[in-house]
Structure formats: structure tokens, C-alpha cells
Amino acid sequence: MDFISFLVAYWPTLIQLTAEHLGIIVVAMALSLALGLVVGIAISFSPRAAAIVLGINGLLMTFPSLALFSLLVPVLGIGSAPAIAGLVVYTQLPLVRNVYTGLTGIDPALIEAAEGMGLTPLKILWKIKLPLAWPAILTGIRTATVMGIGIGAIAAYVGAGGLGVLIFQGISRNNDAMVIVGAILISAISILTDRLLARIGDRDRS
Amino acid sequence: MIRFDQVSKSYGRNRQVIDDLTLAIAEGEICMLVGPSGCGKTTSMKMINRLVEPDSGTVLVDGRPVNSVDPIKLRLNIGYVIQEIGLFPHMSVADNIATVPVELGWPKPRVRARVDDLLALVDLEPGLYRTKRPRELSGGQRQRVGIARALAGDPRIMLMDEPFGALDPLTRAKMQDEFLAIQEKIRKTIVFVTHDTDEALKMGDHIAVMRAGRLLQYGTPTEILRHPADTFVADLIGSRKGLKLLRLLDCGSLMRQGAAAADLPVLPARATAEQALSEMLRCGCRSVAVADASGVTLGRLDLDDLIDRVARDD
Amino acid sequence: MTDRRLSAGLKVGAYLAAAVALTLYVVEWPQDSLVARLVTFPHVLALTGQHLAIVALSSVLAILTAVPLGLMLTRDWARQWTPRVVGFVNVCQTVPSLAVVALAVGLLGIGATTAIVALWLYALLPILNNTLTGLDGVDAATLQAARGMGMRPGRVLRRIEVPLALPLIVAGVRTAVTVNIGSAILAAFVGGGGLGDLIIAGNNISRVQVVVLGAGLPMLMALIVDALFDVAAEETAG
Ligand SMILES: Nc1ncnc2c1ncn2[C@@H]1O[C@H](COP(=O)(O)OP(=O)(O)OP(=O)(O)O)[C@@H](O)[C@H]1O
Ligand SMILES: [Mg+2]
Numbered sequence: 001m002d003f004i005s006f007l008v009a010y011w012p013t014l015i016q017l018t019a020e021h022l023g024i025i026v027v028a029m030a031l032s033l034a035l036g037l038v039v040g041i042a043i044s045f046s047p048r049a050a051a052i053v054l055g056i057n058g059l060l061m062t063f064p065s066l067a068l069f070s071l072l073v074p075v076l077g078i079g080s081a082p083a084i085a086g087l088v089v090y091t092q093l094p095l096v097r098n099v100y101t102g103l104t105g106i107d108p109a110l111i112e113a114a115e116g117m118g119l120t121p122l123k124i125l126w127k128i129k130l131p132l133a134w135p136a137i138l139t140g141i142r143t144a145t146v147m148g149i150g151i152g153a154i155a156a157y158v159g160a161g162g163l164g165v166l167i168f169q170g171i172s173r174n175n176d177a178m179v180i181v182g183a184i185l186i187s188a189i190s191i192l193t194d195r196l197l198a199r200i201g202d203r204d205r206s
Numbered sequence: 207m208i209r210f211d212q213v214s215k216s217y218g219r220n221r222q223v224i225d226d227l228t229l230a231i232a233e234g235e236i237c238m239l240v241g242p243s244g245c246g247k248t249t250s251m252k253m254i255n256r257l258v259e260p261d262s263g264t265v266l267v268d269g270r271p272v273n274s275v276d277p278i279k280l281r282l283n284i285g286y287v288i289q290e291i292g293l294f295p296h297m298s299v300a301d302n303i304a305t306v307p308v309e310l311g312w313p314k315p316r317v318r319a320r321v322d323d324l325l326a327l328v329d330l331e332p333g334l335y336r337t338k339r340p341r342e343l344s345g346g347q348r349q350r351v352g353i354a355r356a357l358a359g360d361p362r363i364m365l366m367d368e369p370f371g372a373l374d375p376l377t378r379a380k381m382q383d384e385f386l387a388i389q390e391k392i393r394k395t396i397v398f399v400t401h402d403t404d405e406a407l408k409m410g411d412h413i414a415v416m417r418a419g420r421l422l423q424y425g426t427p428t429e430i431l432r433h434p435a436d437t438f439v440a441d442l443i444g445s446r447k448g449l450k451l452l453r454l455l456d457c458g459s460l461m462r463q464g465a466a467a468a469d470l471p472v473l474p475a476r477a478t479a480e481q482a483l484s485e486m487l488r489c490g491c492r493s494v495a496v497a498d499a500s501g502v503t504l505g506r507l508d509l510d511d512l513i514d515r516v517a518r519d520d
Numbered sequence: 521m522t523d524r525r526l527s528a529g530l531k532v533g534a535y536l537a538a539a540v541a542l543t544l545y546v547v548e549w550p551q552d553s554l555v556a557r558l559v560t561f562p563h564v565l566a567l568t569g570q571h572l573a574i575v576a577l578s579s580v581l582a583i584l585t586a587v588p589l590g591l592m593l594t595r596d597w598a599r600q601w602t603p604r605v606v607g608f609v610n611v612c613q614t615v616p617s618l619a620v621v622a623l624a625v626g627l628l629g630i631g632a633t634t635a636i637v638a639l640w641l642y643a644l645l646p647i648l649n650n651t652l653t654g655l656d657g658v659d660a661a662t663l664q665a666a667r668g669m670g671m672r673p674g675r676v677l678r679r680i681e682v683p684l685a686l687p688l689i690v691a692g693v694r695t696a697v698t699v700n701i702g703s704a705i706l707a708a709f710v711g712g713g714g715l716g717d718l719i720i721a722g723n724n725i726s727r728v729q730v731v732v733l734g735a736g737l738p739m740l741m742a743l744i745v746d747a748l749f750d751v752a753a754e755e756t757a758g
């Protein structure tokens with residue numbers, strides 16, 4: 001049927017769009033993780049700052065991504081830049097929240113033991129807190145990445161490229177095969193990424 | 207070595223946790239802090255390594271007020287065994303023990319050798335336990351690793367907060383004996399918190415009895431047993447004082463030197479007078495023979511001497 | 521409890537006022553004539569109504585299917601499979617909403633029904649997941665005790681299992697509805713209407729005001745629902 005012929009005709013494009021999509025996700029996640037770690041670590045020293053930052057993040061999450069991408073285009077231009085910026089915003093909450101809960105959920109006895117032995121606060125962060133928070137941080141990375149893959153597809157509407165292109169062009173050209181292939185590819189990538197990151201988490205734990 | 211000089215501390219307005227504490231702990235001694243839960247034992251101890259700062263008064267180590275020393279430097283030179291042990295779960299036993307030596311910048315081979323020495327010292331086969339994670343250890347083994355970790359930087363002072371608190375009575379007694387044997391070799395100045403009076407009597411060179419942030423009495427186990435400062439201390443020690451005094455004496459120091467009849471039960475010189483009495487009761491004799499480690503008879507201990515000694519106040 | 525209700529009521533009032541104020545602002549002080557022609561009070565009201573209808577219909581359908589399904593899948597004959605079903609549902613939950621909407625378009629074509637079906641399927645997952653986890657988490661000893669007292673299975677379900685699992689089920693519904701309010705924006709792509717229409721229109725004519733209005737209203741809607749569920753969570757927990 002036309003499904004097969006679509007795949008045969010378009011496979012190079014499919015690969016290119018997939019690569020584009022993954023590229024955007026990787027860049028956005030790298031930026032977001034760096035920012036999320038800094039923010040998460042910073043607010044782990046102040047419960048009040050944490051409440052404020054997490055509250056603002058939660059509010060930003062409810063802002064529709066389509067609108068945010070649309071608003072970012074005039075500022076950052078067409079292309080992957082607004083997509084990356086938007087993804088950084090949306091992936092902040094799961095990252096910051098998990099870094100924060102990971103760092104603050106550590107048994108206080110361990111911190112006290114480390115302090116008592118004469119470790120400096122920076123050493124305690126680096127050698128004790130971050131390694132112990134790592135499983136939680138990894139869960140945050142997983143949630144954020146999978147979320148980002150879905151939101152990244154929406155960014156195609158404002159010209160960011162990626163697999164969302166198949167869905168939006170398919171709808172406007174009334175090409176069902178194109179829409180379905182786009183949907184399946186995005187779903188498959190989401191599920192695979194989730195499984196992969198879950199496996200890394202399990203391996204780290206043992 | 208360690209001195210508390212009119213130290214007070216309160217949390218909030220009317221929560222006086224430490225009330226005018228003055229106390230001097232001599233070098234190479236074990237000082238036991240005893241008292242009921244919440245009396246301020248942990249808080250006092252934490253003032254020594256500046257995990258808690260006093261509101262007034264000074265804590266001195268080697269004659270220097272601790273608040274004039276950089277806390278990191280201070281702590282690197284004071285071993286600390288916390289009440290909850292607090293082994294780092296993401297590090298191997300060896301890495302846990304190596305924490306302070308690594309901070310002190312020791313070269314790697316020296317750190318490795320130190321870890322193995324300490325594991326052997328606390329009776330854990332290095333080859334077997336080096337790479338284990340804390341969760342693979344029993345409670346007693348964790349306590350041992352905790353002690354090894356505190357000893358790692360070869361500190362002159364050790365702070366030990368109920369290090370044997372979580373152990374069953376048998377393991378606990380074994381750990382106490384082993385720790386006393388270790389202390390024979392290392393001669394650290396040790397502040398040891400417990401709320402078990404028997405542990406305090408057994409292990410302490412001196413005992414500080416605390417209640418509600420105040421120091422009620424400071425003295426040797428014998429002094430505390432013979433002359434409790436007030437009814438609270440007397441109650442804390444409990445009954446059967448005579449037997450407890452026996453526990454503080456060893457056969458070697460009570461015996462009459464010379465030969466002993468061949469049919470008497472034989473005890474090592476390190477055995478307590480309580481064990482000697484028990485042996486006499488068991489075999490229905492009025493004397494025991496005392497021998498050294500190789501079995502050579504050193505002398506004889508008579509029941510009358512034993513009674514005299516315990517009854518005599520000196 | 522009344523305190524909670526009061527504060528929730530105040531919040532809802534404040535958000536409603538904000539929504540009205542935002543709409544009035546765009547209607548009364550439009551950027552230019554294009555915006556003035558596009559954004560009128562009746563139009564915004566109609567789109568909001570569509571949005572609410574899509575969310576409400578799909579959510580109710582999801583509750584009506586997911587909860588019975590969850591109850592069925594946790595009966596004794598199926599209980600051994602429960603963890604696996606939860607695992608499967610969890611995997612499905614990682615599928616993005618746009619992909620679900622796109623699949624629905626591919627199969628059903630364009631229209632409001634497509635949007636509702638897609639959101640229904642999407643909302644099913646968190647509710648089913650929480651229903652299963654909630655029912656599976658009921659202490660076995662409690663169930664034994666209930667049966668031992670002579671309760672029939674139906675009674676055990678109604679008097680023990682459902683009440684104990686209710687907080688989690690409600691939490692699942694909360695997630696589903698909140699997510700759906702956001703996902704309903706995608707209905708605009710498939711001709712389903714709703715506030716996504718405003719965002720798309722605003723984007724097409726490059727008018728920030730319209731985009732912000734199209735984004736702000738569903739955002740406030742989500743906040744209102746959240747405040748209401750705060751109360752619901754409180755009631756079911758006690
Ligand atoms: N950080 C703190 N803030 C407020 N109160 C504290 C703090 N630390 C200790 N306290 C209080 O100070 C008192 C003494 O506490 P401390 O930990 O020194 O007792 P302790 O003698 O070690 O008791 P335990 O035998 O139970 O360990 C307690 O009443 C405790 O509640
Ligand atoms: Mg204590």
C-alpha cells in the first residue's frame with residue numbers, strides 16, 4: 001500500500017529528520033542539564049529559594065509549548081534556536097526538582113560524618129552529595145529527555161525541523177501515511193530513549 | 207589535652223542544653239560521657255570538633271581554644287565515630303576508611319597500606335573486606351569500619367558517639383574487649399559517649415556523669431562506684447555495687463606472688479576479680495591460681511584478699 | 521478543611537478574574553485592527569467553550585473506561601498480571617501527545633471527534649496506571665480481614681478497595697485532566713477547535729497579543745483545575 005511506497009520513497013528524508021530531531025534534543029538536554037545542575041545545587045542550600053524556583057518552574061510548565069515556540073521565533077529567528085531554547089525551559093522542572101530532591105534527601109548522618117571528618121563543603125558536595133543524588137538526577141534526565149522529544153516535535157510547527165515536520169506537513173497535505181510514520185517514529189524514539197536511560201539507571205544502581 | 211571551660215549552649219530561648227560545663231580530659235585516656243537520653247552528651251562532644259559552637263565559655267585542645275583553629279584542620283586531626291555510623295554507601299570499605307588520609311594528601315601506596323593495617327586492626331580480613339560496600343556488612347562489621355575510618359588519619363583524639371549502640375549484648379561485649387585491646391596499642395585520647403553505665407565502668411579511665419546539660423560527677427569508675435555524688439548518680443550505677451567493683455580489679459594486681467596448689471583453677475592475670483570469684487563459687491574453693499599468657503603460674507588469689515580489697519576504700 | 525476550601529475558592533476566583541482581565545485587555549486594547557477583527561469576546565468565549573468541552577468529554581470518557589478496566593485487571597484471576605500491565609501502561613505513557621493526536625488523524629481523519637478520541641486515549645493511561653497501582657497497593661492483610669469477616673467480593677471492592685485506592689485514582693485523574701488541558705491545544709491542528717486556534721492564528725499573523733491570550737487562558741484553566749483538585753485530594757485522603 002502507499003505506506004510502504006512512502007517509506008521506500010522517503011527513507012533518506014526520514015533519517016535526516018530523525019538526526020535533526022535527536023540533534024536538537026541532545027543540544028537542548030546538554031544545556032538544560034548544565035543549567036539544572038547549577039540551579040538545583042544552588043537551591044539545595046535554601047529551602048525558601050527552592051520553593052520559589054520550583055514554583056516558577058511549575059508555572060512555566062503549564063505555558064503551552066506551541067505558544068512559547070511561536071513567541072521565541074521573532075526573538076531567535078526560524079530554525080533550531082527557538083526549539084532548543086524552549087526545550088531548555090520545559091526540561092528545567094524535572095531536572096531541577098530531581099537534583100534538588102536528590103541532594104536534600106540524603107541521610108543527614110552521612111553529611112555529619114563527612115563534616116566531622118573535616119571535608120570541606122565543596123568536597124562534601126562533590127564526593128558525597130552528588131554521587132548519592134545521582135540516581136535521582138538520572139531519573140530527572142530520563143523524564144526530561146522523553147518529555148523533550150515530544151515537545152521537540154511541536155517545535156517543527158515554527159520551522160525547527162525534526163520529526164514533527166512529517167506530522168504537520170502530512171496533515172496539511174492530507175497525507176495519512178506521512179502523519180502515521182511521523183507519529184510512529186516519534187513514539188518509537190521516546191520509548192527507546194526511556195528504556196535506554198532506565199537501563200543505565202538500573203546498571204548504575206547495582 | 208581537652209578542656210571545657212564554663213561552656214554553655216542553648217537552642218532557642220529556654221532550651222539550655224549545656225549548662226556551665228567544666229571538664230578536663232587527660233592525654234591517652236578514655237573519658238566516658240554518660241547520662242540519660244537528651245542530656246547533652248552528643249552536643250558536648252560536637253563542641254570539640256566544632257560541629258557545634260558554644261554560646262559562652264571555651265573548649266580547648268592542647269591548650270588552644272578550638273575556635274581559633276580552622277575547623278577543617280581541626281577535624282582532620284580528630285577521629286569521629288558518629289552515633290549512626292554514617293558509612294558512605296556509595297564507597298567501598300577501603301574508600302570509606304581512606305577518606306581522611308586522602309584529604310590529608312597522603313601518597314597512594316601509604317593510604318593503601320594504612321587501610322589494610324586498620325582493617326587488620328579491627329579484625330576484618332583486608333583481602334575480603336576492602337572492596338565490599340557498607341550494605342554488604344553486618345551491624346558489627348559496620349561499627350568496626352566506622353572505627354577504622356575514624357582512626358585512619360592517625361588522630362591523637364577520637365570522639366566516639368555510642369559506637370556500639372546498635373549491637374546485641376554479645377557482639378557489644380566482644381567489641382568492647384577488642385577496642386580496649388586496640389587502645390592498649392594506640393593510646394589515643396578518647397571521648398566516648400554511652401548511656402550504658404556498665405559500658406562506662408568497663409571502658410572508662412574517667413567517667414563524666416551528665417544530667418540535663420550539667421556535669422554531676424567526674425571521676426574514675428572506682429570513685430563513682432564508691433562515692434556517687436548524689437542519688438541520681440547512685441541510681442544510674444544501680445545495685446550490686448560490690449560485684450561491679452570486682453569487675454574493675456584484675457587478678458594480676460590482687461594476687462600474692464609465689465606458688466599455688468596444683469589443683470586450683472587457673473585464671474589469666476588479665477581476668478577480672480569478678481571472674482575469679484565466679485570461678486571460686488563454681489569449684490567450691492577459696493583460692494584460684496593466676497598464670498601469665500604462656501601458662502606459667504604467677505601467684506595465688508585468695509577469697510579473703512578479694513573481700514578485703516573490695517571492702518577497703520582507697 | 522473549610523480553610524482549604526476557602527483558599528481554593530479564592531484562588532479560583534482570582535484565576536477567573538485574571539482570565540477575564542486578559543481577554544478584556546486584548547479585546548479593548550488590540551495591537552492593531554487585525555487583532556481587533558480576530559479577537560472578539562464571543563469568539564474567545566466560543567473557543568474556551570470548545571476547549572473545555574474537548575477536555576471534559578475526553579476526561580470523562582477516560583475515567584469511565586480506565587477505572588472499570590483497572591478494577592477488572594486487579595481481580596484475583598488477573599492480579600498476577602497487574603505489574604506487567606502497569607509496566608506496559610508506563611511504556612505507553614512515554615509516547616508524546618502529538619504522536620497520539622497524529623495517529624488518530626491518520627486513522628480517523630480530521631475533526632473534533634479525532635481530537636476527543638486522541639485525548640481520551642492519552643488520558644486513559646495515567647488514570648489506569650494509578651487505579652492499578654492504588655488497588656494493587658491495598659494491604660493483603662486488610663483484604664483477608666474483610667473477607668474473613670464474611671464480606672462478599674463486591675462489598676470488599678466497594679467498602680475497602682475503592683476507598684483505599686481513591687486518593688491515587690483521584691491523583692491520576694488530576695494528572696490526566698491537567699495534561700489534557702495542555703494537549704487540547706493540539707486539537708487546533710486537526711480541526712478540533714479550542715484555544716489552540718488562537719495560538720495558531722496569532723502565530724500566522726505574528727501578533728504576540730493573540731498568542732499570549734491563546735496561551736494564558738489554558739494556563740489559567742490548568743491552575744483552576746489544580747486548585748479544585750487540591751480540595752478533592754484533601755477530601756479523598758481524609
Ligand atoms: N540542632 C538542635 N536544635 C535544637 N535542639 C537540639 C539540637 N541538637 C540537640 N538538641 C537538643 O539538645 C538536647 C541534647 O541533645 P544531645 O543530642 O546532646 O543529647 P544526647 O545526650 O546525645 O542524647 P542521646 O543519648 O539520645 O543521643 C536534646 O534535648 C536535643 O533535643
Ligand atoms: Mg547522642
